[in-house]
Amino acid sequence: MAILVTGGAGYIGSHTVAALLERNEEVIVVDNLQQGHREAVLGGKLYEADLRDAEQMDKVFRENEIDAVIHFAANSLVGESMQNPAKYYHNNVYGTLCLLEKMNQYGVTKIVFSSTAATYGEPEQVPIMEDDRTRPTNAYGETKLAMENMIRWFDTAYGIKYVSLRYFNAAGAHHSGRIGEDHTPETHLIPLILQVALGQRSHISLFGDDYPTPDGTCSRDYIHVTDLADAHILAVHRLRQGGDSCVCNLGNGQGFSVKEVIEIARKVTGHPIPAVVEARRAGDPAALVASSARARAELGWNPQYGSLERMIETAWAWHQAHPRGYGGQ
Structure with a gap:
């Protein structure tokens, strides 16, 4: 059974793909390559596709035996989200809806969601706990919170189990030296x-x-990208073992x-x-x-x-x- 990694040609996605390959997992990558890099995908099967394109996504799910999804695909620039929230709602929220509908259609019931600390907004306490109030201060964080809530309701209604991982600033590069951080524009x-x-x-x-x-x-809070990749893989393992849905912070x-x-x-x-x-x-x-x-x-x-x-x-x-x-x- 394969793991589908959306946004797998991006920074954190590509490191997660590399970590999955090191664990001999079968990996399917979907990325529209607007921000990702084909060269960053070290193996597996890459589909240059957009989550919002039903025909492309039908092809992905039909051609592969997928049992779990790790969902990275999203726009993630805070400043841009304040200037162009429509882009963020369409790509992030609608894109996730399209993905969840395909998962439900093809009977895939496990998803690990790459969320963000931006869901909290100005924190009530430090360190932040998962049950603290979520009140985003930017449109990016608002869309990620909407994506979390959507996934939760798909669990309630359709039994799609999830782990949402809220984290902060990724840093570093792969130990092989083959992949690292390359954004255009670079804002990190x-x-x-x-x-x-x-x-x-x-x-x-x-x-x-x-x-x-x-x-x-x-x-x-800064976390090495390899440690982030490991957390996503551990979350898949939890769901494969029949674990309950949950939200977890990742931080140092x-x-x-x-x-x-x-x-x-x-x-x-x-x-x-x-x-x-x-x-x-x-x-x-x-x-x-x-x-x-x-x-x-x-x-x-x-x-x-x-x-x-x-x-x-x-x-x-x-x-x-x-x-x-x-x-x-």
Whole structure:
């Protein structure tokens, strides 16, 4: 039986595909390649398809014996979601509805959903617990919460069991050096910092230095992308073993401020990495740090790359080898 990975040519999706292949799983990848990279898919069967295209998705489900889905496919830029929420509702929410309808049609009853800490909005407490209030401060987080709720109702009505994984900032690159982080446009902090070290930009921007945090910059929880991949695979295992649906946070339990990330990157790269303070971005919470106690207890998740320095070291190695990303050595 195969695992379908939607968005499997993207950053976290491709690392999850690699981890599944290392475990000798049969992998089917669906990606429309608007943001993903064909070169990032290290094996399995790749369909260049869109979840919203019923004919394409019928072909995927007819041609393969799929017993579980890991769902990454989504737009995920906070700033863009505030400017163009229609795009996010159509791709994220409607795309997920189309996927769930096909799963129900073809009798696939297990889904692991790549959710986000953005579902919480401004947290009531730190670290954030899964039962805390969800009140997103941006359209991206709102669509992800809508996707979670939709999946929950499909469980109630149709018996599609799920694990929703809410997590924070992914970082790092695969141990093989073959895949890493390459977005267009790039908006994630660590690759942007490393572009400064590579001489591709003059400085890194600090979007606000007056947040209610110890040094005034936003604080975030960082997780190595390989540890994220492992969590998704453990969630599939839970569902295959007949486990109940659940929501789990994934985090290292320790927040790092933007200034701290820059300082560690300076140490790893040996580059001064100039920083310039700019205006806050709309919809950015001050601090997002998760408790992963439930994921550890329910999934048996035990992250292996807890050090932010180690995460940046693996990212730096990949970016040095691929300074222009995939296909641009």
